[in-house]
Amino acid sequence: MESSTGFNLQRHITGWMVKIQSEPAVTEADAEELKSHLLDLIDDLKAAGLDEEEAFWVASKRLGKSMDWGEEYRQENNPVIQMRRSLIILAGVLAYFMCYYFILTTSKLLFITLLLKDVDGYIAADWVSRYLITFHFGFVLFFASIFFLEKKTVTFIENIKMRPKHTIIFLATAVTLAIADTSLFPVAKGMMGDNFSLRxxxxxxxxxxxxxxxxxxxxxxxxxxxxxxxxxxFQ
Known part of the structure; x- marks a missing residue:
């Protein structure tokens, strides 16, 4: 939808929607309702004789900026916002356990695989130690990147929109990894035999x-x- 002047109406509407959806207090339903109002205003203004570009800018100005009505939506959607924040916190906790059990499970798989290839048990344990240390350094770099990429991090946190199904997926994954870790430990222990020093x-x-x-x-x-x-x- 591009006018003879080169103005792409659809692209500008999409950009306008992106700004709206970046407002934490605005739900998807609110964003769609605002988009509907914008389109109606544009149609009315075009019918009054304005071209697409003029109609878009006048309509968007009439609706105002997201900060102008953000507080109104924040009060109206407070229960939704609180639930979203709770889901983010819960998802963060579950993500921690997912990472924790993923590292434990894969490290035990590494140890078992090395023993199956007749690698000396102490050498295999040293590889496990290096594997665990590597993850420590990886998370240090991860937190450092978050710490220094200030603007992008704030935007990312504000735009997280968790749903109950996401937390259920996180929970199921964490439980599965925990079961796998628990099941692999006796296997690794059995493969070490009576080598109590290695154990x-x-x-x-x-x-x-x-x-x-x-x-x-x-x-x-x-x-x-x-x-x-x-x-x-988060206020």
């Missing part, structure tokens, strides 16, 4: 991980929380 070594690796990984995640979230506490629109 103790591997056990201490996982004990250290159980301490260091939650500590790393907690510190990362604390730093991010205090950096963005006054900037992220």
């Amino acid at each position: 103790s070594h591997l056990h201490h690796l996982y004990l250290n991980f159980d301490f260091s990984f939650p500590l790393l995640i907690s510190i990362g979230f604390v730093f991010i929380y205090f950096k963005y506490y006054k900037k992220v629109k």
Whole structure:
């Protein structure tokens, strides 16, 4: 839908919708309703003799900016907003457990695979240690990137729109990984046989991980929380 002057009405409407949907207080239904009002205004203005470009700018100006009616929608949709925030918090907790059990499960799979290939048990344990350390560095880089990419991070957090089905998927995935981790431990233990020294070594690796990984995640979230506490629109 492009006029002879090169004005692309559909593209501008899409951009207008993106700005509306970036407002945390506006639901999808609200955005569609506002779009309908905009289209009606454009049609009325075109019928009055304005071209597409003029009609769009006049209509969008009449409807106002998102910040003008954001507070009104925030009050109207407060229960929805609170539920969305609760789902985000729950999803964050479940995402932590997903990562935690994913690392444990895959590290045990690595250990078992190396033993099946007749790799010495202590060498296999060293590979597991390196594997766990690699994830620690990976999460340090992840939190550092979030910490320094300020504008993009704030926008990302504001635009997260969780639904109950998403948290159910996260929960199911976390439970599945936890079951897999629990099932693999006896297998790894059985493959070590009576080598109690190796068992103790591997056990201490996982004990250290159980301490260091939650500590790393907690510190990362604390730093991010205090950096963005006054900037992220969670109010």
